[in-house]
Amino acid sequence: MDLAIKRSELKAHIAHVAAQLFYEEGIHAVGVDRIADKAQITKRTLYHHYPSKDQLIAAALRVAPLVEFPREGAPIERIIGAFEMLGEFLTSSKYRGCPYIIFTAELIERGHPARQIIERRIEKRRGWFYEMAERAGAADPALLSEQLDVLFDGAMASGTKRGDLAPAKAALSAVKTLVNLATSTKDRLFPDLSKS
Amino acid sequence: MDLAIKRSELKAHIAHVAAQLFYEEGIHAVGVDRIADKAQITKRTLYHHYPSKDQLIAAALRVAPLVEFPREGAPIERIIGAFEMLGEFLTSSKYRGCPYIIFTAELIERGHPARQIIERRIEKRRGWFYEMAERAGAADPALLSEQLDVLFDGAMASGTKRGDLAPAKAALSAVKTLVNLATSTKDRLFPDLSKS
DNA sequence: CTCGAAGTACACCGGCCTGTGTACTTTTCG
DNA sequence: CGAAAAGTACACAGGCCGGTGTACTTCGAG
Structure with a gap:
């Protein structure tokens, strides 16, 4: 496969191997020896780059694969595109659930090293949704973005339990409905929907 | 607290203690000794009732707390009621995320003992949503119930990461919108919403 | 009452896992 | 080229955890 890894890329390589193993088999279930083996290095070398497993976890988290969000196009299309990408992500070979x-x-007990990374990334995604909702001209961008966020997480979580992409489809249809409603002027026809 | 536990209820008591500990601190992080201590019994006694930790995990899962679903009322109200109960569940003292x-x-590697319980419960919830969607007269009960399922999971997952109940609120508002649309005859006004 | 089941107290094993010590070879780069 | 940095190979410590053995006491149902 990947024979001959350049020394300069070794550290990153280790993080990627760790990320894959942690994700596929669980953090507790994977020992440093396993990671060193798969990365074709010595445990000693691993500890040279990452002085503790916790730091390795943090590094792995930083390089964990994400759902790609569309970088251009109309806001509504970008939102919908994000959920379409999500569908592909869910059906990718080894999907096992939302990495976060x-x-x-x-990682309950552990105070901080990796948690912050997760929280920062989640906040970033929320921000993206809010920006799109706003640009799309949603009546209540805060509400819409929150709904999108919940649907996104829900599709990921549901996709964890069941292999298929039905959750992603359902989320996508819900997104289309909610976005259309929130950005259309006709929403005045249903003034009572969002309250009580 | 709970001095004097009846012998006949001991087994169930152990499962409850285990469920709480597993949920709050993680399955791997909690050892049998901890559980035995908190249950005020000997490790030996614990192993008398549950011959392995895996079986204890399964038992704990069986008694894990759930969101209560309304047992009576009009279908739509029951659906909405379920999401309101979810909001309470999320803000309960020690919420740490969807137990499932x-x-x-x-529990990746482990083959089966506990997984089946989880899957059965999820299937049951899905069935409940479908029945409610059908009784509510939804145009496409399969789609609506799938959407509700995704929103439910999403609220739980989002609620894990952030302490507040904003996700539950967002899910609730989305539910109201989607249910109203799906069950109203006016949805003919928006024939294009759910496709493409 | 009585006898077997259930519970106790405590020591102990074996496996796994994180992390280190050491003596050696290889690569990199000024 | 030559020295420092990086990597190797392998053994080993120490801790935690699941699970067992044993000899004893207590409970509770028939």
């Missing part, structure tokens, strides 16, 4: 959720579930 | 998701995240 999975890692968070295994 | 958390436990699943820590």
Whole structure:
């Protein structure tokens, strides 16, 4: 496969191997020896780059794969595109659940090293949704972006439990409905929907 | 607190203690000794009732707290009621995330003992949503119930990461919108919303 | 009452996992 | 080229955890 890894890229390489293993088999279930083996290095070398497993976890989290969000186009199309990408992500070969959720579930006691990374990324995604909602001319961008966020997480979580992409489809249809409603002027026809 | 636990209730008591500890601190992080201590019994006694930790995990999962679903009322009100109960669940003292998701995240390798319980419960919830959607006269009960499912999971997952109940509120508003649309005859006004 | 089941107290094993010590070879770069 | 930095190979410590053995006491149902 990847014979001959340049020394200068070794550190990053280790992080990627760790990320994959942690994600696929769980943080607690994977020992440093396993990671060193798969990365084709010595445990000693691993500890040279990452003095503790916790720091390795943090590094792995930083390079964890994400759902790609569309970088251009009309706001509404970008939002919908994000959920379409999500569908692809969910059906990718080894999907096992939202990395954030999975890692968070295994990192309760630990104070901080990795948590902050997760929280920062989540905040970034929320910001993106809010910006899109605003640019799309939503009546209540805060509400819409919050709804999108929930749907996104929901599709990921539901996709964890069941292999298929039905959750992603359902989320996508819900997104289309909610976005259309929130950005259309006709929403005045249903003034009572969002309250009570 | 709970001095004097009846012998006949001991087994159930152990499962409850385990469920709480597993949920709050993680399955891997909690050892049998901890559980035995908190249950005020000997490790030996624990192993008398549950011959392995895996079986204890399964038992704990069976008694894990759930969101209560309304048992009576009009279908639409019951659906909405379910999401209101969810909001309460999320803001309950020690909420740390959807028990199913958390436990699943820590139980990859293990083949079966606990997984089946989780899957059965999820299927039950899905069935409940479908029945409600059908009774409410939804145009496409399969789609609506799938959407509700995704929103439910999403609220739980989002609620994990951030302490507040904003996700639950957002999910609730989305539910109201989607249910109203799906069950109203006026949805003919928006024939294009759910496709493409 | 009585006898077996249930519970106790405590020591102990074996495996796994994080992390280190050491003596050696290889690469990199000024 | 030559020295410092990086990597190797391997053994080993120390801790935690799941699970067992044993000899004893207590409970509770018939």
